[in-house]
Amino acid sequence: MKILGIETSCDETAAAVVEDGKKLLSNVIQTQIDIHAQYGGVVPEVAARSHIEVINPVINRALESANCTWDDIDAIAVTYAPGLAGSLLVGTLAARTIAVIRNKPLYGIHHVEAHVYANFLIDQGTTVDHHLIQSQPVLEDTNNQTKATVSTTTLTLPKNQPK
Secondary structure: OEEEEEEOOOOEEEEEEEEOOOEEEEEEEEEOHHHHHOOOOOOHHHHHHHHHHHHHHHHHHHHHHOOOOHHHOOEEEEEEEOOOHHHHHHHHHHHHHHHHHHOOOEEEEEHHHHHHHHOOOEEOOOOOOHHHOOOOOEEEEEOOEEEEEOOOOOOOOOOOOOO
16 A cells, blocks of 8 residues: 655655555655744744645655555555645645545644654665564643654664664
C-alpha cells in the first residue's frame, strides 16, 4: 500500500510517499525560512499564502521522486492538528480535493504523533525488521495540552545497517 502524506502545519510545505507504512519512497519539503526571516518569525497569513503557491508542485515532485502515478497511490494522509489554522486549511483542503477527485481514502494525522512514528520509517533501499520495535507511542490530547509517552522503545538494527 502506498500513501501520499501532506504536511502544512506551520511554515513548511511537505509531501511524501510511504509504502506499507515503513518505506519512505519520497520526501519533498519546501521551506519558508527566507520568507519569514524578514519578520523575525513565522507570520501565519504569509505562511498560508505560501502553502497555496507551492502545494501542487510539492505534491507532484513527491509523486515523481517516488516514481508513482495517481493510480499507484492507495490513500491520502494529511496533518489536521496542531498547527496554524490557515496553513492546516491549505493542506487539508488539498488532500480532501485529491481524495474526492481520485476516489482515495483520506486519513487525518496528528502532527505530534507523526513525529514519533516518523522515526520508524526507512529510506528506500534500506531494510529494517520492524518487528524489532517493541512498543507503541501513546498520545493524549486534552484541553490544549498534548502529552506523548513512549515506553521503552527499542529498535535493534542489524550490524550491516547504519545507525
